[in-house]
Amino acid sequence: MEASTLKTWIREHDVLLLLIIYAFGVFVRLAPKLEVDSHLPVFLGDVWYRICMSQYILDFHALPVPDIRYLPYGDVPLWYPPLSMVFFAGLSVVSGFDLPTVMTRIIPFIEAATPIPFYFLAREWYDRGVARLAVLLLAVTPSFILYSAIADPQVFTLMAIPVVLVYLSRQQYGYSKRAAIATGILLGITFMTHLSYFIVVGLMIMYVLARKVDRRPVRNEIRFTLISLGISLLISAWWWLPDMLFYWWIFIITTSTLLQTFGSHLTSYGAPFMLLGFLGFGYVLVDRLSYVNDRSVRNMPHMVALALLFSVVCGIFMGKTVTVPVVAILALLFGIVAVMAAKLSKVSAALTALASAGIIAVIGGYFAHNAGNAGAWTNTFVRVQTAFSSDAMALGTLCAVIAVFLLLAVAFSPLLDVTPEATPLFTLLSFVAVVGMTWFATPGAMGFGDTLETYARGTQPIAVAALLAIPTLFVYQLRGKVGKYIISHRYETFLVFWTIFMLYEVFSENILSIVKEYGLMWETTVRPLEGYRFYIFLAQPFSLLGALLITEIRKHRTAYGTGFLVFIACLGYLSLQGAVMPDYDMDFKITNSGVLIEDYHAAVWYRENSLLSDRIVADYYTGQMFSGVCAGRSLIGGLFPLRNIDFNEYIKAPAQVQDDIYTLYSTDDLALTYALLDRYGITHIYISDNMVSRGWLGAYQYSHFGVPVDWGKFFSSGAFEIVYQDTSNPYNKVYILSVVQPQTI
Numbered sequence: 001m002e003a004s005t006l007k008t009w010i011r012e013h014d015v016l017l018l019l020i021i022y023a024f025g026v027f028v029r030l031a032p033k034l035e036v037d038s039h040l041p042v043f044l045g046d047v048w049y050r051i052c053m054s055q056y057i058l059d060f061h062a063l064p065v066p067d068i069r070y071l072p073y074g075d076v077p078l079w080y081p082p083l084s085m086v087f088f089a090g091l092s093v094v095s096g097f098d099l100p101t102v103m104t105r106i107i108p109f110i111e112a113a114t115p116i117p118f119y120f121l122a123r124e125w126y127d128r129g130v131a132r133l134a135v136l137l138l139a140v141t142p143s144f145i146l147y148s149a150i151a152d153p154q155v156f157t158l159m160a161i162p163v164v165l166v167y168l169s170r171q172q173y174g175y176s177k178r179a180a181i182a183t184g185i186l187l188g189i190t191f192m193t194h195l196s197y198f199i200v201v202g203l204m205i206m207y208v209l210a211r212k213v214d215r216r217p218v219r220n221e222i223r224f225t226l227i228s229l230g231i232s233l234l235i236s237a238w239w240w241l242p243d244m245l246f247y248w249w250i251f252i253i254t255t256s257t258l259l260q261t262f263g264s265h266l267t268s269y270g271a272p273f274m275l276l277g278f279l280g281f282g283y284v285l286v287d288r289l290s291y292v293n294d295r296s297v298r299n300m301p302h303m304v305a306l307a308l309l310f311s312v313v314c315g316i317f318m319g320k321t322v323t324v325p326v327v328a329i330l331a332l333l334f335g336i337v338a339v340m341a342a343k344l345s346k347v348s349a350a351l352t353a354l355a356s357a358g359i360i361a362v363i364g365g366y367f368a369h370n371a372g373n374a375g376a377w378t379n380t381f382v383r384v385q386t387a388f389s390s391d392a393m394a395l396g397t398l399c400a401v402i403a404v405f406l407l408l409a410v411a412f413s414p415l416l417d418v419t420p421e422a423t424p425l426f427t428l429l430s431f432v433a434v435v436g437m438t439w440f441a442t443p444g445a446m447g448f449g450d451t452l453e454t455y456a457r458g459t460q461p462i463a464v465a466a467l468l469a470i471p472t473l474f475v476y477q478l479r480g481k482v483g484k485y486i487i488s489h490r491y492e493t494f495l496v497f498w499t500i501f502m503l504y505e506v507f508s509e510n511i512l513s514i515v516k517e518y519g520l521m522w523e524t525t526v527r528p529l530e531g532y533r534f535y536i537f538l539a540q541p542f543s544l545l546g547a548l549l550i551t552e553i554r555k556h557r558t559a560y561g562t563g564f565l566v567f568i569a570c571l572g573y574l575s576l577q578g579a580v581m582p583d584y585d586m587d588f589k590i591t592n593s594g595v596l597i598e599d600y601h602a603a604v605w606y607r608e609n610s611l612l613s614d615r616i617v618a619d620y621y622t623g624q625m626f627s628g629v630c631a632g633r634s635l636i637g638g639l640f641p642l643r644n645i646d647f648n649e650y651i652k653a654p655a656q657v658q659d660d661i662y663t664l665y666s667t668d669d670l671a672l673t674y675a676l677l678d679r680y681g682i683t684h685i686y687i688s689d690n691m692v693s694r695g696w697l698g699a700y701q702y703s704h705f706g707v708p709v710d711w712g713k714f715f716s717s718g719a720f721e722i723v724y725q726d727t728s729n730p731y732n733k734v735y736i737l738s739v740v741q742p743q744t745i
């Protein structure tokens with residue numbers, strides 16, 4: 001190949017860009033870890049569980065069956081996919097490094113490649129420009145970096161998703177048996193690597209459904225999906241079939257991420273990137289569902305149904321006083337009503353506005369009434385105070401205020417074609433006016449300035465951004481200044497489905513909390529995955545949506561200027577309010593192992609000086625570390641209880657084991673202490689300054705960081721004997737104590 005031809009090929013295939021992204025990925029994941037000991041892998045306890053299973057393979061040349069995590073409670077089949085742990089063990093053998101060093105020094109070179117396959121998906125579906133933006137956004141999203149830097153096998157799924165979607169989408173041009181078989185093999189490997197395989201399954205089904213919704217032929221796609229999934233299940237059948245693991249995953253294994261707040265989701269994901277993703281989602285959603293770009297379409301029923309559906313969702317959030325989604329959805333409703341009035345019918349738009357207001361007020365009032373505060377929505381769109389004499393008065397006022405807000409969209413609609421750039425300003429002014437009217441009509445309300453100030457604190461500027469940005473999208477779509485540049489409509493429906501699927505996975509616990517179904521947070525069929533752990537899967541559609549949004553609005557100067565200024569203003573406002581922007585702080589996040597090197601050295605000593613039948617207890621993170629070093633011999637698993645199984649009562653109850661560990665450390669009752677030791681077969685106790693000050697139990701009785709220890713019981717009662725101590729670090733003295741049987745005291 002000639003030099004000029006090679007240069008052209010490199011430029012056309014963005015090889016330099018992808019190499020830079022890979023180099024950046026290696027640097028941002030590896031550099032912080034080089035500053036700390038290689039035996040302190042990131043992300044607290046989770047990585048140690050994977051190390052534990054791999055260490056078992058190295059020690060015994062067999063899979064850890066039954067599952068090491070649940071040994072104190074009964075025999076649980078190995079439900080965790082085995083291929084990743086075999087891979088980690090193989091890397092340890094080949095490299096000569098121990099497993100913690102493999103995780104911190106070798107795996108980052110693999111994880112750094114995670115964004116790259118996504119480039120080829122974006123390029124396949126759109127063009128080089130979109131692909132470049134999408135892969136850049138994905139590679140620099142803070143949560144994507146963090147959760148693909150914790151030696152988690154789900155990064156393989158992340159790399160498999162774009163490949164599967166590329167070949168699935170190519171079936172529209174003709175069925176390929178070879179591609180179906182190859183994809184089936186890839187899916188089989190994915191299944192054997194991580195249970196996020198089921199995300200790929202869901203996406204394949206949704207792709208077929210999206211094609212069907214778009215009234216396109218799906219015969220090839222269905223055939224491809226069935227063959228691929230069938231091959232993947234056959235490849236992995238030796239593992240999941242004998243113990244009927246599908247039954248265990250659905251009905252027995254449980255997990256929960258303990259309900260993060262909406263604000264913590266925002267900052268944990270990376271506020272600018274989540275904001276951009278939501279704006280892109282709003283753009284594609286409106287473009288796909290409301291048909292505002294095509295003036296020949298008069299799809300009034302569709303837009304009415306969309307508005308009423310959003311009203312139901314808004315009412316649920318309002319009844320739970322969740323501000324940001326309420327204001328964002330109301331801004332979206334404002335835009336829909338304005339477009340309906342400008343394009344279709346002012347009468348229908350006004351009726352839709354009134355119906356939406358009634359639905360929001362009734363549903364919001366229902367949830368608020370159940371909570372005992374139907375007279376107050378103190379943190380939502382309007383400040384309806386408890387000073388109102390009756391629930392009916394509060395409900396009526398709420399309905400009237402929302403109706404006025406939405407009817408203002410009808411009044412402003414003639415201005416859309418004349419001065420569309422003013423529409424966001426009209427939205428903001430109408431919002432301020434409605435808040436002002438509510439404040440004026442409310443006896444004993446706080447000052448008007450204080451009322452407005454409540455919307456400018458913490459994460460609530462996102463709501464203000466919605467009031468400006470969402471109507472802006474409607475405006476430019478209505479005029480066709482942006483929509484006419486849409487590169488391809490073929491994948492919009494699937495992008496909507498993909499995003500909703502991942503948003504539910506991330507926010508499912510918040511949704512269940514809103515409807516007061518807290519028990520369902522432990523039901524795999526309702527909340528199958530792990531919330532914020534799956535930011536990295538949400539980052540894929542969000543990055544593509546953000547890239548599409550940027551690509552579209554940059555082609556119209558006014559839209560680009562307005563959108564850019566709004567985005568920068570929102571980021572600046574968030575920064576002024578103290579939000580961490582852009583929430584990187586990778587030096588801390590990628591080195592936060594939860595344990596110190598003295599703790600690790602103690603675990604190494606314990607491995608060499610204990611029996612396979614011994615079991616040590618510590619806080620959650622330190623206990624996981626001991627289990628990783630020793631391939632077991634530690635009390636873990638209690639934070640993830642089981643359901644519908646005939647084991648002891650302690651593993652069935654959420655956090656009961658953790659409560660017992662808290663009692664074990666804190667009580668001065670020796671009889672109770674011995675009962676707990678006997679209950680779980682504990683032979684050794686671990687205590688360190690790090691555990692006492694920063695350890696986490698996950699107990700209901702004591703949810704704080706730090707573990708309260710009854711020092712007299714452990715060091716003066718004669719019930720325990722110090723078998724290991726390290727006081728070389730005055731800030732982290734560590735002790736391992738063995739249990740002295742009562743009859744020998």
